[in-house]
Amino acid sequence: MKIGIDARTILNPEQGDAIGVGHYTYQLIRYLLSIDKENEYVLFFDFRVREKDIKKFAQPNVKIKFYPFSDYKKYLPGAYNEILGMATLVGEHLDIVHSTSPMSRIPVSYRGKMVVTVHNLAAYKVPDVFPQLKRTKIRTTTSLMVSHADKIIAVSQSTKNDIMEIFETNEDRIKVIHSGFDKRMSEESKMSREKVLEKYGISKDKKYILFLGTIEPIKNITRLFEAFKKFKEDSFRENGRCDHKLIMSGKNGWLAQEYRQIAKDLGLAKDIIFTGYVIGDELVPLFKNADFFVMPSLYEGFGMTVLEAFATGTPAIVSNVSSIPEVAGDAAILVNPMKTEEIAAAMELLANDENLKNELRAKGKKQVEKFNWEKCARETLEVYKSLKQ
Numbered sequence: 209m210k211i212g213i214d215a216r217t218i219l220n221p222e223q224g225d226a227i228g229v230g231h232y233t234y235q236l237i238r239y240l241l242s243i244d245k246e247n248e249y250v251l252f253f254d255f256r257v258r259e260k261d262i263k264k265f266a267q268p269n270v271k272i273k274f275y276p277f278s279d280y281k282k283y284l285p286g287a288y289n290e291i292l293g294m295a296t297l298v299g300e301h302l303d304i305v306h307s308t309s310p311m312s313r314i315p316v317s318y319r320g321k322m323v324v325t326v327h328n329l330a331a332y333k334v335p336d337v338f339p340q341l342k343r344t345k346i347r348t349t350t351s352l353m354v355s356h357a358d359k360i361i362a363v364s365q366s367t368k369n370d371i372m373e374i375f376e377t378n379e380d381r382i383k384v385i386h387s388g389f390d391k392r393m394s395e396e397s398k399m400s401r402e403k404v405l406e407k408y409g410i411s412k413d414k415k416y417i418l419f420l421g422t423i424e425p426i427k428n429i430t431r432l433f434e435a436f437k438k439f440k441e442d443s444f445r446e447n448g449r450c451d452h453k454l455i456m457s458g459k460n461g462w463l464a465q466e467y468r469q470i471a472k473d474l475g476l477a478k479d480i481i482f483t484g485y486v487i488g489d490e491l492v493p494l495f496k497n498a499d500f501f502v503m504p505s506l507y508e509g510f511g512m513t514v515l516e517a518f519a520t521g522t523p524a525i526v527s528n529v530s531s532i533p534e535v536a537g538d539a540a541i542l543v544n545p546m547k548t549e550e551i552a553a554a555m556e557l558l559a560n561d562e563n564l565k566n567e568l569r570a571k572g573k574k575q576v577e578k579f580n581w582e583k584c585a586r587e588t589l590e591v592y593k594s595l596k597q
Contacts, residue, residue, distance in 0.1 A: 237331075242509070275293065311346070321358050323592065328508070329370040363385065364384065387510050389581070434548045511531055526541070539574070
């Protein structure tokens with residue numbers, strides 16, 4: 209087979225480092241190329257990507273192809289995607305093309321076999337956490353891609369259920385393939401604990417609660433701050449002190465600046481540290497030094513950061529919605545993200561119970577072993593083969 213994969217999310221000159229879909233695409237391609245030497249792969253990149261950045265994908269059964277139309281973005285982008293994108297794909301005579309996200313849109317006029325991976329349907333399930341224009345774009349593009357695809361890969365059973373509910377799609381078209389887990393999170397980091405803490409102004413003598421994710425409304429950040437405030441007040445009332453800071457790590461998203469003001473309004477300006485985007489080598493020590501991790505998201509298509517917490521031995525408090533219970537299993541404290549008091553109570557419980565922390569650490573190490581990139585790649589390859597039959 210000749211298999212095309214849209215790899216533009218891996219090395220995107222406008223988006224910077226790969227996160228989310230970019231990480232999924234990179235790991236999927238990496239493991240597909242490792243296990244499959246028989247089929248031919250055509251990897252489509254943005255034409256502005258540097259040659260040295262794609263050398264890691266070079267092997268005999270791989271062809272690198274560049275999309276030619278990034279400069280046309282401001283001039284009828286939809287039309288140029290249809291015309292030039294169609295010409296790029298058709299010229300390769302592919303047996304299958306895989307779009308690793310609905311937002312990496314394949315031209316609707318393309319008539320070859322197509323697979324699309326759906327990661328997240330938050331724009332449908334919790335629409336108010338998106339700006340209107342972005343929500344409309346996501347919904348329009350996702351609907352087009354889901355209706356167009358021959359096979360749909362859902363990264364969780366929860367996502368599959370959402371696809372079937374929203375699009376009334378035949379179940380046979382959808383295959384659940386869990387994303388894998390980057391084993392490097394289980395290894396020691398090149399960065400020392402001291403350097404990471406110093407870089408972000410975190411005192412070595414203070415405990416902290418870690419949040420990791422894009423700073424935006426879908427992460428339920430206002431309720432997280434309110435829960436943290438209640439946790440601090442309860443700790444002062446019971447113990448006369450509260451040693452914990454709240455570390456907010458992740459790139460700025462929609463309304464990110466407003467959260468700094470909310471922290472001030474709640475009297476938490478000195479207790480909440482915004483680190484910004486954290487590079488890979490810094491993640492392990494940042495997790496390992498945390499007293500515990502908290503992710504009270506309103507929706508997650510998968511929830512990779514939960515597995516990152518487990519791999520580093522960091523106890524976790526997570527939401528009981530969407531795919532999160534599926535990924536976390538019994539290895540985390542599950543809370544209703546709409547109930548601030550419940551989040552605060554979980555913080556207090558975990559902060560004061562070392563036995564519970566140790567129990568969750570042990571369960572987390574076992575849970576993370578269930579998610580494997582090689583397994584993801586092999587199951588994805590079976591989807592490709594099913595379309596060739």
